[in-house]
Every structure is written in structure tokens, then in C-alpha cells.
Amino acid sequence: MLSVLALTAGLQSDQCQAQQQQQELDSSLWWGTYRPNLYFGTRPRLPSSLVSGLMWFGLDDRLNWQRIRHSCELGDNLAEYGYSRHNGRDFGEQSMLDNDQGVEIKSTFIKVPGERGGSWAVRFTGRTLAENMQGVSLAYYFGLEGNGTISMAVKAGAAQIKGSTPDLGKFRIRIVPAKSNRRPPVPSDLRNSVGVQAGSKINGVGMRVAKADIWKAKDLYQDKLLESARARINAFSEYAENAGSLPGSILFGMDNSGLGSGNNLFIAQMVVHGEFSFDVIYECEDKSARIDSDAIVAIASNRRKEFDSRFEAIFGLAEKGFSPEQIEMARNALSNLIGGIGYFYGSGLVSSEPKPDHIDGADDVVDAELSEPYALFATTPSRPFFPRGFLWDEGFHQLVLGQWDSDLGLEIVRSWFRTMDDNGWIAREQILGDEARNKVPREFQVQYPNFANPPTILFTVEALADRLLAQGLSSSSKDDMLQAGSEQSQEGVCDELHLLRSKLADLAQYSVRLLEFFQNTQAGDKLSRVDTVSPSAFGYRWRGRTENHTLTSGLDDYPRARLPSKYELHVDLFSWATFMTRLNTELASLTESDNEASELRKTGGELKSHLEQLDEIHWNEHDKMYCDVTMQVRDDYDELEDEDGSGGLERVFVCHRGYVSLFPMLLGLVSPNSGKLGHILDMIEDPEELWTEYGVRSLSKNDEYYGQGENYWRGPIWININYLVLSSLHRNYMTVKGPYQEQARRIYTGLRENLVNNVFAQYRDTRFFWEQYNPESGSGQRTHPFTGWTTLIVNVMAEKY
Missing domain, CATH: 2.70.98.110 (Glycosyl hydrolase family 63, N-terminal domain)
Structure with missing residues (x-):
């Protein structure tokens, strides 16, 4: 075994090496x-x-x-x-x-x-x-x-x-x-x-x-x-x-x-x-x-x-049999994502107070002031229409960029984390300086400290943790590794161990704070007054909701309860909170810092509770799907006989088959052996529900809101969610033995082929990547070029999940 002095020297060497790597990175990224x-x-x-x-x-x-x-x-x-x-x-x-x-x-x-x-x-x-x-x-x-x-x-x-x-x-x-x-x-x-x-x-x-x-x-x-x-x-x-x-x-x-x-x-x-x-x-x-x-x-x-040589070495598209024209499309997709990287510096309009809920009759814009100037290094979703940083988009962008240049991707992720305030809040849209504000209507400029956004930025942290686990570098295996092989090989293992652990420990602290922010600001009203759930039942509610939009969820006009209510609980938000809890539990086994490990291990006991509550609160056995919930007064409620002060409230499921109902599966929270998975896969594969020959549509064809109103997330096909479908099938279901393994594999194969064929067809015809795709014709729609998360098609082609 290596001596303590050898390990100490190794740590000092790793710190020097990390500093040198950062200096080289800073120099190579100075101009752009x-x-x-x-x-x-x-x-x-x-x-x-x-x-x-x-x-x-x-x-x-x-x-x-x-x-x-x-x-x-x-x-x-x-x-x-x-x-x-x-x-x-x-x-x-x-x-x-x-x-x-x-x-x-x-x-x-x-x-x-x-x-x-x-x-x-x-x-x-x-x-x-x-x-x-x-x-x-x-x-x-x-x-x-x-x-x-x-x-x-x-x-x-x-x-x-x-x-x-x-x-x-x-x-x-x-x-x-x-x-x-x-x-x-x-x-x-x-x-x-x-x-x-x-x-x-x-x-x-x-x-x-x-x-x-x-x-x-x-x-x-x-x-x-x-x-x-x-x-x-x-x-x-x-x-x-x-x-x-x-x-x-x-x-x-x-x-x-x-x-x-x-x-x-x-x-x-x-x-x-x-x-x-x-x-x-x-x-x-x-x-x-x-x-x-x-x-x-x-x-x-x-x-x-x-x-070109590096592109093929990383993504292997020629080896997979793609045509030169398809490879050119993928190469352009990656290049345009990278070409959309920006450095932004300036002040943003930030409210010092949380914005009251719409349900409290507070639609007025809360007074906001310009923040102190700060910097952000970020990718952008669309150069003509969204040339600034978006938190929910960034996590998807990094799934592609991280494959190409992980150090560049980590630099961007760190830049986002450096904007986090003491409460763990990161503004979901970064509109820094007059040049950026010139592109945004006034009513959308102010950022509120109680508005969250899906924590996709943690996909990068998850990927780094997976990398450690894949290499057998967890705490439990370190001693075994040190005992094996020559002292020189042991030192090499230590070098890699500490460098990767150092990066992970740096990011883990932000993961802890981000989860705390969600727990403190997005907690929903407890369901203790509802007989059908346990007294300890809890959930989460997106703040910033209006009657027709939940912009903070990232799924803007996706149908929710008809009227906003403080009793609403959102299944996609609960899934994100569970995802963060699971990630922090995993980080607890990988971090070296006792303080960080102590904070992270607190989440270990919470994970089981989250998974149980997800099913207890949000699974609708009648409709065989996960749903949002809200509460309403029972028809037979008599206020004069309300001895316990329950208000006669009962839980009501708000069910709209589509992306929101898929989130527990998208984030791998449903067991491969669970019958619930079978119902979810049936929904995805049904042409009358979500399946199309161009990709999985955002809302069921049978839903009353399908294609209605703004029709932003009410039917159109989005590549980021389709990627999550493929990623979860590949990581959690088609490669794991279970009763739905073959169905998962069949859906994966067909969906991947449909997505690649349609994105390529639209790119060939228009020379652009699009924000979304029409579920009836496959045509590209809305903003173009949209070279943010649509570039996930590269990972889909390469099967990089």
C-alpha cells in the first residue's frame, strides 16, 4: 500500500497539475x-x-x-x-x-x-x-x-x-x-x-x-x-x-x-x-x-x-454506417452549438423579493433593480432569437459538448454555478447588459428569486459521477485498487482518482445547494388533510404559474390544472427533486470531503421516501399514468359539520398524457420490473397517444388541448425530451432484464430511426435545425436556426447517453 507521505505528495502534485491544466484552459479559451x-x-x-x-x-x-x-x-x-x-x-x-x-x-x-x-x-x-x-x-x-x-x-x-x-x-x-x-x-x-x-x-x-x-x-x-x-x-x-x-x-x-x-x-x-x-x-x-x-x-x-478525425473518433458515425451527408449534418450540428458559445458581462434585472403567486391576485411586476455586473460563459439556444444563456437549455447542451470537450463544458458549467446566490438560486434566463436586454420584451426581463427551472445543469455532475463509477474509482474500491499492481501503477491510479474527485467535489457543493433551494422555495402544500395519503405526504409546486403558462417548468403552455392553486403538486417537479436527491446520495459515496459527505448523506434516507411519495401522490391507478394533482372541495362537504377543519378537500388528479406524465420514466425513477413502466411504454408506442413517425409528440393526440392555443408544448415534437426517452430506455430498461426489456428495445430502435431520419430530411431541405418539429408532417417549426438542444441528434446518432 502507498504510504501516507506518498498519498500527500500525490495530492500536492494533483493540485499543481489541476492548476496548470486550468491555466492552459484559460489561455486557450481567452479569445473566441x-x-x-x-x-x-x-x-x-x-x-x-x-x-x-x-x-x-x-x-x-x-x-x-x-x-x-x-x-x-x-x-x-x-x-x-x-x-x-x-x-x-x-x-x-x-x-x-x-x-x-x-x-x-x-x-x-x-x-x-x-x-x-x-x-x-x-x-x-x-x-x-x-x-x-x-x-x-x-x-x-x-x-x-x-x-x-x-x-x-x-x-x-x-x-x-x-x-x-x-x-x-x-x-x-x-x-x-x-x-x-x-x-x-x-x-x-x-x-x-x-x-x-x-x-x-x-x-x-x-x-x-x-x-x-x-x-x-x-x-x-x-x-x-x-x-x-x-x-x-x-x-x-x-x-x-x-x-x-x-x-x-x-x-x-x-x-x-x-x-x-x-x-x-x-x-x-x-x-x-x-x-x-x-x-x-x-x-x-x-x-x-x-x-x-x-x-x-x-x-x-x-x-x-x-x-474531422477527432469527430469520427468520438462519435463514430462513419463506423455506424451513416452516409457522408448525414455525417455532415451531425458535424454542422455540433459546430453550431459550439459557435453559439458566448461570453456575457453586465447587469441583469433582478427582483429583491419573491414574486407573489398568481393565485394571490398578484400579477403586477415586482419592482426590480439592476444587479451588480457579473460574467457568464454559456452556450445559447438560438443565435437570432435566444442569443443568451438559459439554465434549462444549458444542461441539454452540455450533454453534447461534454462528449466533444469535457473541459470546455465544465468551464461553462462552473460559470453558471458561480452565478448562484447564497440561497442556491440561479436565474433561469441570463439577460446581462443593454445589448442582451435589447432582444427581450420588458415583461420577460425580470428574474425572481423564487422562480426555479429544471436542474438539467446537474446532468454534467451526474456524467462525471458515472465516469468515476465506470472506472471503479468509488471510495469502496480505492483500497483494493491501491493494493493491486506496482507502486507506479498505484500512483497513476491515485493521480486520476484525485483529479476526478477534485472536479466532482467542486461541483457537488452546488448540487447540494441547488436541492436545498428547491426544497425551500418549491415545496407544495402538504396533503395531510387528505384521507387517501399518509400524514407525511409532501410534494412540489412550480412557482410563477399562471392560468395558461408554467414557464418555470420549461414546458411553457403544457396543460396543467385549469386554474392555478396553492394546492397544486406537479409530477415533473417532484421527479426533478427526486433526481437531485438520488444524485446527491450517489455523490455522498464519491466525495472526499467529510463536510460535503455529511451534507450529501442526509439525502440518502430521503431517496426511498421520495420514490414512495412519487407513487403515492402522483400515480393514478385508474388512468394508469403519473399525473399532476390538485385539491378541490368535495361535493358533499358541509361547512357546519367540519369538525377537524379539513375544509372538505379531496385530491384530484390532473392528467394529460404527454411529456409531463413521462418524467418519472425519463429520469429513471420507475423500476424495470414495475407494471407502471409497461403502461408508460404503451402510451409512448401508441400512435393515438404519443407515437409518430417523426418522434414522440409532446401531448396526446386524444387530449382536449392537443394543438390548441399557443400550441408550443401541446403536440409538437421536441428533440430534448425525445433524447431523454431514448437515454432512459438505453440506460435503464432495454439493457436491464425485466418484463418490458424487449418492448423498451423495440421502442428505442424505432424512435431513434424516426428522429434521425426526420431531422436529417428537414436539414437537407432547409439547411437549418429547428426549435421543434410538426407531429403531423415532421416539418421544422418556430425558431431557426435552433442549434441548442436540437443538436442532441448527434448523441442520438452516436448512441452517446
Whole structure:
């Protein structure tokens, strides 16, 4: 056995190794495409620092300057855009096809290591879509949101920016158009006119703006374009008979201005026609991190090959027999999830007080104040419509990202946990700063400290615990492992043991606090006055419910009790609480900290009680399903004879066959031998209930609310819940002996095939991933591109659960 000194030395070595790994991770993730709300933008993971972004507009329509492309917008109607490859660290390539503005643009992003995150470059290539077009105006900008200096010069056919900030140190930037770029043709009678710079391939403009307004670069650029266009019209009026018909390349061309120091927003403009290319190169002060324009293609080519090789090694889709087109879809899905990672910094609108229940007649918005600024590193569900962090979505995102880059995924999960307050609360929607709030209606901006959200973020903790258990690294097996093999192999086991345990112990503390938050804020009214349940019966109720929505549940308009009541108990919430209780019980056997173990072991005795209460409260034997419950006054109740003060209340099941009724099975809380499982599987497999050839629908076809009202979670197919169905079947039922093993396997095989075929068919036809899919036709619906949890299709194809 290893000596105590050896173990102590091993722990110290592990701590050093963990610190070194974190430093390397921080450096590799310093810079990135962390402005997912833009078609292309960069920033470091630093508050109030240097940001950049791409803008463009076509020159044929004189009103196109009012429709500049910058932030991803559904109304822009791009035929296609998104990443074909993105590794999350130092490489990403993207295509953008804009038929309305007549241009196709591709971006290739690379990084090289160095001090303060190293250096990076992006090469833009593209073409105007028709030879008879006037061309397109391209613009790339850099803005300084914080302290420091920055200046621009345009010379030798390039824009050159120099600057310095406390966090980035000194840096230099080059924006270099290709020598082969062509400007749009200029009418012969204007070629020698004053103001026409026929040979200029790039011009720059600088502005001094409020630091908080840098994100409004498009609006500021539009103001400059209008000012310049008016000046051009006046300047050309004496040279052209009809100045109002000036070609767009002249009307919206800009002259160099404001390039000296003192300004904090610089825009480089290039007016092009036909095929074009330009490089943006950011270099830190570290000379070893210099980037040569000629090397960008070679670096990108190597990274592309590395990406494809790694993708197959992890997901094995070619080995599973998928076609090249299907593999391309999966690769794009993963890349777009990664390309949707953002770094957000700012204040959120947070209420200092819990929001009273709707049932108390309190629909008024509680006064809220801006929080202290804080940071969040997160994935985003949809770049045009939901370009911010959502707690319930993040856990599903990490199921995919964790397969590709577990360290990157853990960094995001830790960032979420760092936003947790002293009560264990994490805001379910992170709307940080003016730029983020600009996308959200006022009534949805305020976050309330009594509003919970499904704790899917703990899927990452569960996966890490499963990894330890799979490797036999539980506390009970440690001594056996240390006694086996050579001392060198024992030390290797200890190294891995402590590194993994260290990560798990760090996350376990948040799991404990999150469960406590649910227990303290989401507890329901006890059912002690109901004769049909035990006196100790308890349950949970989502706060924030209104008559038609339970937004906090994540299943927005899924039907619940007709009227909200303080007596409601929600089966999906009870299932989540039981899931957390089970996870914390498991963590108790894996953590090394006595204090943490003590807190975690308290949940051990609770798990059995939770499982018993789940069946006692929520199983409806008559309808053979799990249901929400509420309470109502009995028909025969006589208030004059109410001696015990029970109020004559009786339990009433609120049953709607669909996703909510599946949650006990989805989270593996139903025994493989239980007859209840058979009824649940029958419901899933029945075409008149939930089964379709495109996936499992969210609400039964026979339910009175099917397809009614908003019809958000009242029938449409959602990939995240379908993934949970497959995951639970694969992990808990089809591989475990029991009376329903074959039925579980049959459902799994058919559902997996249906999901893959339909998502691929819709992607092939539209080139987008969708928020949800129509249960009647399979068509993609609602927001697109939706590259959040829909990307779980990659795990489904790879059978990664």
C-alpha cells in the first residue's frame, strides 16, 4: 500500500497539475467567437474589453444601408448561415448566404497560442451573386468598451490598428483586403470627379462614443453612411446631371476620417464586386504568436483535418454506417452549438423579493433593480432569437459538448454555478447588459428569486459521477485498487482518482445547494388533510404559474390544472427533486470531503421516501399514468359539520398524457420490473397517444388541448425530451432484464430511426435545425436556426447517453 507521505505528495502534485491544466484552459479559451448574436464577432473572456464584428449590405437598392447585416435576425431571411466546423478552441469556419443582399460570405477563424490568449485571425472570402450587381459594402470594426487606447491608420492598402489595454497589453491589428479584390465599375463621367477614389480598396472611419454604446456599432455606422451619402450628393451635383442616381458604390463609399487617437470605435470599409477576400489579424505583444497572412490557409487546413478525425473518433458515425451527408449534418450540428458559445458581462434585472403567486391576485411586476455586473460563459439556444444563456437549455447542451470537450463544458458549467446566490438560486434566463436586454420584451426581463427551472445543469455532475463509477474509482474500491499492481501503477491510479474527485467535489457543493433551494422555495402544500395519503405526504409546486403558462417548468403552455392553486403538486417537479436527491446520495459515496459527505448523506434516507411519495401522490391507478394533482372541495362537504377543519378537500388528479406524465420514466425513477413502466411504454408506442413517425409528440393526440392555443408544448415534437426517452430506455430498461426489456428495445430502435431520419430530411431541405418539429408532417417549426438542444441528434446518432 502507498504510504501516507506518498498519498500527500500525490495530492500536492494533483493540485499543481489541476492548476496548470486550468491555466492552459484559460489561455486557450481567452479569445473566441464569443458574440453569438452576431453573424461574426469576437471578444475575449474579459469584461469591458475589445470587441469586433462584421457588417455588410448590398449596393443595388438605395435603402439597403438601412438593412445592414450585423446581428443575426430572423427578418434578414438569410438562405443559410452557420458553422460547418468549430472546435471551441482555435478553429471555426462558417458560411453565410444572403440572397436578398446578393452576397455569399465565408469566414475561417484560427488562433495561435501566446501570452494573454495569443493571437488570432479570420479570413473572409466570398462573392457577389450576380455579375450585373453594383457590388457589396463590407465593414469590419473594433471597439474598446473599457480602459485603454486604440488608433487606426490606412496605408499600403490596409487598415492598421494599434492599441493597449490593462488586460490585453499591447496589440496590433491588420485588416488587409486581397490584391485581387475588384471595386464596382464607376461610370465614365464620374471616374475623375472629386471624391471618387477608384483605386482605394479600403477606407476607415473612427468615432468617439460612449463605452456602453459600442455594441450599437451598426446604428453608428448607419449614421455615418447617411452623413457621407448626403455629402456625396452635394459634392457630385455639379459633376453629374442626375446626382440622385449615383451608383451605390459612390453614394455609400466613405472617406478616411477620425483615424487618430482619442476615438474608441474604428470601422474599416471595403466596397467590392465579384469574388473577394480580406484578412483580419489580431496579434498580441508576444512575438512568438505572430500570424502571417500566407499561413492562414495552411493552419486552417490542418485544423480542419484534425477536426474531422477527432469527430469520427468520438462519435463514430462513419463506423455506424451513416452516409457522408448525414455525417455532415451531425458535424454542422455540433459546430453550431459550439459557435453559439458566448461570453456575457453586465447587469441583469433582478427582483429583491419573491414574486407573489398568481393565485394571490398578484400579477403586477415586482419592482426590480439592476444587479451588480457579473460574467457568464454559456452556450445559447438560438443565435437570432435566444442569443443568451438559459439554465434549462444549458444542461441539454452540455450533454453534447461534454462528449466533444469535457473541459470546455465544465468551464461553462462552473460559470453558471458561480452565478448562484447564497440561497442556491440561479436565474433561469441570463439577460446581462443593454445589448442582451435589447432582444427581450420588458415583461420577460425580470428574474425572481423564487422562480426555479429544471436542474438539467446537474446532468454534467451526474456524467462525471458515472465516469468515476465506470472506472471503479468509488471510495469502496480505492483500497483494493491501491493494493493491486506496482507502486507506479498505484500512483497513476491515485493521480486520476484525485483529479476526478477534485472536479466532482467542486461541483457537488452546488448540487447540494441547488436541492436545498428547491426544497425551500418549491415545496407544495402538504396533503395531510387528505384521507387517501399518509400524514407525511409532501410534494412540489412550480412557482410563477399562471392560468395558461408554467414557464418555470420549461414546458411553457403544457396543460396543467385549469386554474392555478396553492394546492397544486406537479409530477415533473417532484421527479426533478427526486433526481437531485438520488444524485446527491450517489455523490455522498464519491466525495472526499467529510463536510460535503455529511451534507450529501442526509439525502440518502430521503431517496426511498421520495420514490414512495412519487407513487403515492402522483400515480393514478385508474388512468394508469403519473399525473399532476390538485385539491378541490368535495361535493358533499358541509361547512357546519367540519369538525377537524379539513375544509372538505379531496385530491384530484390532473392528467394529460404527454411529456409531463413521462418524467418519472425519463429520469429513471420507475423500476424495470414495475407494471407502471409497461403502461408508460404503451402510451409512448401508441400512435393515438404519443407515437409518430417523426418522434414522440409532446401531448396526446386524444387530449382536449392537443394543438390548441399557443400550441408550443401541446403536440409538437421536441428533440430534448425525445433524447431523454431514448437515454432512459438505453440506460435503464432495454439493457436491464425485466418484463418490458424487449418492448423498451423495440421502442428505442424505432424512435431513434424516426428522429434521425426526420431531422436529417428537414436539414437537407432547409439547411437549418429547428426549435421543434410538426407531429403531423415532421416539418421544422418556430425558431431557426435552433442549434441548442436540437443538436442532441448527434448523441442520438452516436448512441452517446
